[in-house]
Amino acid sequence: MSTIAERLRTLTQALGQRTLVMGVLNATPDSFYDGGRYTALDAALARAEQMLADGADILDIGGESTRPGATPVPEAEEMRRVVPLIEAITARFPNAVLSVDTTKSRVAERALQAGACIINDISGATFDPRMLAVAAQSGAQVALMHIQGAPQTMQQNPTYHDVVAEVRDTLAAHAQRALEAGVPPSHIWLDPGIGFGKTVQHNLELLRRLPQLRALGYPILIGTSRKSFIGHILGGLPPDERLEGTLATLALAVAWGADIVRVHDVKAAVRAVRVADALCRNAL
Ligand code: HH2
Numbered sequence: 001m002s003t004i005a006e007r008l009r010t011l012t013q014a015l016g017q018r019t020l021v022m023g024v025l026n027a028t029p030d031s032f033y034d035g036g037r038y039t040a041l042d043a044a045l046a047r048a049e050q051m052l053a054d055g056a057d058i059l060d061i062g063g064e065s066t067r068p069g070a071t072p073v074p075e076a077e078e079m080r081r082v083v084p085l086i087e088a089i090t091a092r093f094p095n096a097v098l099s100v101d102t103t104k105s106r107v108a109e110r111a112l113q114a115g116a117c118i119i120n121d122i123s124g125a126t127f128d129p130r131m132l133a134v135a136a137q138s139g140a141q142v143a144l145m146h147i148q149g150a151p152q153t154m155q156q157n158p159t160y161h162d163v164v165a166e167v168r169d170t171l172a173a174h175a176q177r178a179l180e181a182g183v184p185p186s187h188i189w190l191d192p193g194i195g196f197g198k199t200v201q202h203n204l205e206l207l208r209r210l211p212q213l214r215a216l217g218y219p220i221l222i223g224t225s226r227k228s229f230i231g232h233i234l235g236g237l238p239p240d241e242r243l244e245g246t247l248a249t250l251a252l253a254v255a256w257g258a259d260i261v262r263v264h265d266v267k268a269a270v271r272a273v274r275v276a277d278a279l280c281r282n283a284l
Contacts (some may be wrong), residue, residue: 001090004117004139007097011057011141012186015219018283019254019273022058022099023051023266024225027081032067033226033239033264039081041088048089052096054267058118058260061086061111062101066122066196068155075104083110090115099143105130112138120221120262122147122196124174136182143189143221143260144174148197155197163202164209167192172216189260191221195228203229207253214257223262224249225269247272255280 014020027044029036038044048059063081064073073081086098099118100111105128108119117140124144125131135142146167148158160166171190178188192206192213206213207224214220224230230245231237237245243265250261250269254276263269277283 001094001115004112007117008139008141011097014057015259018277018281019258020057020260021055021266021269021273022060022221022260022262023054023056024062024262024264025051025059025085026062026065026101027085028063028065028073030067030070031062031065035065041085044085045088045092048093048096051266052093055270056266058097058099059089060099060101060118060120060262061089061116063107064102066151068151068195070151072152075106078102078104078107079110082107083114086111086114086116099141103127103131105134108140109134109138112140117141118143121145122151122193124170125178126174132178132181132183135178135187139187141187141189142178142183143191144171144178145191145196145221146170146174146193151196158197158199158202160202163198163205164212167206168213168216171213171218175216175218185218188218189221190216190218191223194222194224200229200232203227207249207256210253210256210258219259220257221260221262222249222253222258224253225261225263225265243268251276 026034038047061082063078098116099120100116101120102108103121103123119135119140120143122145175188194203225246226239226242230242250272
């Protein structure tokens with residue numbers, strides 16, 4: 001198996017030249033869109049193969065839903081869901097770049113040993129104090145996301161004085177803690193956490209003012225895929241009717257400074273961001 005540094009190299013070279021597409025693969029029974037579809041290893045492997053063929057730069061493997069109100073998953077169960085899957089994808093597709101969507105340092109550690117090279121932590125490494133040490137020691141890339149509260153309660157009454165300033169300051173603090181733990185600056189990505197303790201207006205404001213978050217100097221990862229604010233804008237459309245709305249957010253997120261997009265629909269997203277890249281990055 002290649003080293004984490006080798007697996008990250010291609011990604012780092014492409015970053016900024018074109019938008020990276022991270023395909024979502026949830027081995028959960030309860031995720032808001034793909035829950036229950038990929039809990040069997042065969043189905044998950046077929047999905048991984050499809051997303052890679054569709055042009056995914058990264059596959060983001062999750063074993064715990066973080067949708068509003070989701071029940072936390074015990075560590076052993078989360079490991080059971082993600083570690084064998086990461087091993088299997090790595091064995092079948094040795095060049096695939098895998099990320100683990102977890103807030104638990106021991107799950108991250110095992111996932112990295114199994115073949116992942118990115119830790120995607122929706123808590124910004126605040127739920128588990130060991131997470132940044134694991135990132136620093138392993139040399140993994142780490143995506144640090146903003147969340148207000150915790151998934152179980154975050155949508156009850158999200159409140160900010162100035163959502164962009166508060167998210168920016170929290171993300172700056174996350175990056176600072178990562179640097180202090182020994183994570184090199186080039187290994188840090190930041191994410192405003194669309195839908196994580198935010199109203200529809202908060203999400204729109206964060207996207208619109210993305211350049212202010214980009215000004216922190218780190219690549220920005222954005223996860224709008226099929227989220228409820230899109231359904232809300234479109235008069236209450238359910239998740240499986242939110243693809244076109246998602247593509248609109250991707251194009252604008254690229255224009256406003258996003259470098260990595262986390263999506264369920266890789267083929268459509270790759271096409272959308274290639275066109276956005278041609279327009280915004282002069283990347284033909
Ligand atoms: N959104 C979800 C999960 N992980 N990670 C980052 N960095 N950014 C995001 O916006 C983000 C994320 C939620 O989406 P999904 O995985 O499809 O749903 P669920 O949490 O129900 O599994």
